[in-house]
Amino acid sequence: xxxxxxxxxxxxxxxxxxxxxxxxxxxxxxxxxxxxxxxxxxxxxxxxxxxxxxxxxxxxxxxxxxxxxxxxxxxxxxxxxxxxxxxxxxxxxxxxxxxxxxxxxxxxxxxxxxxxxxxxxxxxxxxxxxxxxxxxxxxxxxxxxxxxxxxxxxxxxxxxxxxxxxxxxxxxxxxxxxxxxxxxxxxxxxxxxxxxxxxxxxxxxxxxxxxxxxxxxxxxxxxxxxxxxxxxxxxxxxxxxxxxxxxxxxxxxxxxxxxxxxxxxxxxxxxxxxxxxxxxxxxxxxxxxxxxxxxxxxxxxxxxxxxxxxxxxxxxxxxxxxxxxxxxxxxxxxxxxx
Amino acid sequence: xxxxxxxxxxxxxxxxxxxxxxxxxxxxxxxxxxxxxxxxxxxxxxxxxxxxxxxxxxxxxxxxxxxxxxxxxxxxxxxxxxxxxxxxxxxxxxxxxxxxxxxxxxxxxxxxxxxxxxxxxxxxxxxxxxxxxxxxxxxxxxxxxxxxxxxxxxxxxxxxxxxxxxxxxxxxxxxxxxxxxxxxxxxxxxxxxxxxxxxxxxxxxxxxxxxxxxxxxxxxxxxxxxxxxxxxxxxxxxxxxxxxxxxxxxxxxxxxxxxxxxxxxxxxxxxxxxxxxxxxxxxxxxxxxxxxxxxxxxxxxxxxxxxxxxxxxxx
Numbered sequence: 001x002x003x004x005x006x007x008x009x010x011x012x013x014x015x016x017x018x019x020x021x022x023x024x025x026x027x028x029x030x031x032x033x034x035x036x037x038x039x040x041x042x043x044x045x046x047x048x049x050x051x052x053x054x055x056x057x058x059x060x061x062x063x064x065x066x067x068x069x070x071x072x073x074x075x076x077x078x079x080x081x082x083x084x085x086x087x088x089x090x091x092x093x094x095x096x097x098x099x100x101x102x103x104x105x106x107x108x109x110x111x112x113x114x115x116x117x118x119x120x121x122x123x124x125x126x127x128x129x130x131x132x133x134x135x136x137x138x139x140x141x142x143x144x145x146x147x148x149x150x151x152x153x154x155x156x157x158x159x160x161x162x163x164x165x166x167x168x169x170x171x172x173x174x175x176x177x178x179x180x181x182x183x184x185x186x187x188x189x190x191x192x193x194x195x196x197x198x199x200x201x202x203x204x205x206x207x208x209x210x211x212x213x214x215x216x217x218x219x220x221x222x223x224x225x226x227x228x229x230x231x232x233x234x235x236x237x238x239x240x241x242x243x244x245x246x247x248x249x250x251x252x253x254x255x256x257x258x259x260x261x262x263x264x265x266x267x268x269x270x271x272x273x274x275x276x277x278x279x280x281x282x283x284x285x286x287x288x289x290x291x292x293x294x295x296x297x298x299x300x301x302x303x304x305x306x307x308x309x310x311x312x313x314x315x316x317x318x319x320x321x322x323x324x325x326x327x328x329x330x331x332x333x334x335x336x337x338x
Numbered sequence: 339x340x341x342x343x344x345x346x347x348x349x350x351x352x353x354x355x356x357x358x359x360x361x362x363x364x365x366x367x368x369x370x371x372x373x374x375x376x377x378x379x380x381x382x383x384x385x386x387x388x389x390x391x392x393x394x395x396x397x398x399x400x401x402x403x404x405x406x407x408x409x410x411x412x413x414x415x416x417x418x419x420x421x422x423x424x425x426x427x428x429x430x431x432x433x434x435x436x437x438x439x440x441x442x443x444x445x446x447x448x449x450x451x452x453x454x455x456x457x458x459x460x461x462x463x464x465x466x467x468x469x470x471x472x473x474x475x476x477x478x479x480x481x482x483x484x485x486x487x488x489x490x491x492x493x494x495x496x497x498x499x500x501x502x503x504x505x506x507x508x509x510x511x512x513x514x515x516x517x518x519x520x521x522x523x524x525x526x527x528x529x530x531x532x533x534x535x536x537x538x539x540x541x542x543x544x545x546x547x548x549x550x551x552x553x554x555x556x557x558x559x560x561x562x563x564x565x566x567x568x569x570x571x572x573x574x575x576x577x578x579x580x581x582x583x584x585x586x587x588x589x590x591x592x593x594x595x596x597x598x599x600x601x602x603x604x605x606x607x608x609x610x611x612x613x614x615x616x617x618x619x620x621x622x623x624x625x626x627x628x629x630x631x632x633x634x635x636x637x638x639x640x641x642x643x644x645x646x647x648x649x650x651x652x653x
Contacts, residue, residue, distance in 0.1 A: 143463060147456060315632075326354050
């Protein structure tokens with residue numbers, strides 16, 4: 001509930017407020033006199049008496065109000081920072097359990113080992129997340145299905161925990177990149193534009209999309225003003241995404257190439273990083289980190305603020321005066337008795 | 339004996355001085371450390387299709403088992419003390435998929451509830467429902483986390499394909515390293531299971547001839563099949579809460595179980611008794627106690643029925 005512009009954590013305490021009238025009903029410190037008409041009418045005494053009662057009421061009310069635990073609720077404020085909004089798409093398919101394709105080495109399945117592509121991706125994604133304080137992150141889990149698991153959030157603990165979880169266990173079935181890309185773009189829908197918007201795709205394979213998916217992705221990515229980064233974790237030794245003169249014949253029609261061509265045709269900021277080792281992954285991440293510092297509107301939550309202190313101060317000052325008055329009275333009475 | 343006027347004045351002056359000191363303490367007394375017990379939990383929600391059965395009574399409403407599981411998880415989050423950590427996972431096929439490692443509940447409450455909202459049946463990656471194996475993988479993955487969470491496994495206990503009476507999967511690791519609780523959900527009557535395709539579209543109910551009624555091994559071997567007397571009951575296309583299976587699993591894994599709890603406290607109490615918890619220091623603010631005592635003394639002081647005047651309090 002709201003009172004005096006504050007929220008109250010224990011509003012039931014406010015039911016004690018009538019107690020502040022007590023000082024106006026009590027007479028326990030009056031001296032017993034034979035006949036009250038003997039007491040001369042003294043305006044100054046009346047004023048002092050009322051003042052003391054007001055002070056007493058003030059102390060009581062301050063104490064009761066502080067017991068009702070006033071607070072200012074947490075507030076969201078916007079400030080200008082620099083960074084970007086990033087949605088991370090990590091391929092959860094089984095092939096990500098493999099190690100990187102290294103020339104002259106057999107492809108190894110290394111489920112649960114630290115060199116699996118999924119683990120490597122995790123390590124560097126975490127590093128990326130943790131060195132970008134103002135960024136807002138979201139996470140899409142995808143294999144066959146795409147699920148917008150973590151909507152855009154400033155909470156570093158949850159994005160860290162989600163990325164950590166993505167590296168646990170074995171991969172799921174197949175990959176459906178189109179679904180995932182659409183899901184990621186949809187997460188920006190209906191959000192106010194705060195600054196640079198990124199979709200960061202981490203996968204080890206490409207895919208040819210059908211016309212419907214292509215049309216949808218093209219429209220969505222333009223409309224939502226997105227940039228796309230593709231961290232392609234190479235699974236075919238030696239193949240590059242860009243065509244070159246001494247290409248292997250079979251590579252021209254690989255799904256990776258097709259996907260790369262489609263991304264380039266999107267007319268949005270797009271960049272692919274071909275990753276074949278730990279080193280190239282960390283370089284790619286550093287490169288993105290460097291590029292993506294633009295002005296960003298950052299929403300910040302100010303924590304709930306306790307507001308009992310002013311009431312304690314009010315009680316303290318009024319009580320100080322009361323105590324002084326009472327001691328003065330006691331001193332006076334004592335003098336009179338002597 | 340009645341108090342003289344003079345001593346009454348002095349006594350109240352001294353009491354008021356005490357009140358003054360109490361208010362000063364409320365302002366300046368330092369916070370002290372207190373320990374509270376917090377837990378680390380990993381919630382695993384069954385998202386197989388039997389969880390879509392609408393047979394759970396709640397507030398004069400009948401809701402699906404999965405809806406109940408999500409509600410219950412959310413309520414438990416609200417009840418846990420700050421400092422507790424909660425992670426989320428789902429189970430389908432034969433494994434638990436961790437969605438988020440444990441995070442602190444109060445700071446991350448918003449994101450946790452958002453993620454719980456996202457959990458749904460269609461995110462399942464396969465159609466079978468091998469609870470035992472899924473529980474094993476949940477335990478194995480919990481062991482990899484630091485600090486190691488207790489597992490809360492919410493399920494209706496419906497294994498599909500069904501398990502053989504003696505040839506059921508056994509946990510290879512050592513039970514008891516990870517503590518946990520099974521939370522059983524579902525009604526007692528056998529009811530049809532809604533059928534969805536992999537995209538989550540509703541396609542009626544599972545029919546008797548669409549599911550396995552016997553475990554795969556026994557079905558493929560005449561001899562084991564005959565051991566059962568041939569009379570295999572064909573009810574696997576229907577589902578109810580399989581309490582006995584949950585209890586059996588709990589015994590094998592050294593877990594506890596609670597069946598259809600109505601309040602989050604029943605789960606939390608079970609966890610507190612059987613699971614590891616950590617002590618966490620919180621700084622405790624005493625100011626309200628000082629203020630309350632100060633208020634109490636003042637009210638006595640100003641009470642119109644002050645008994646010291648009637649002489650019932652001696653000097």
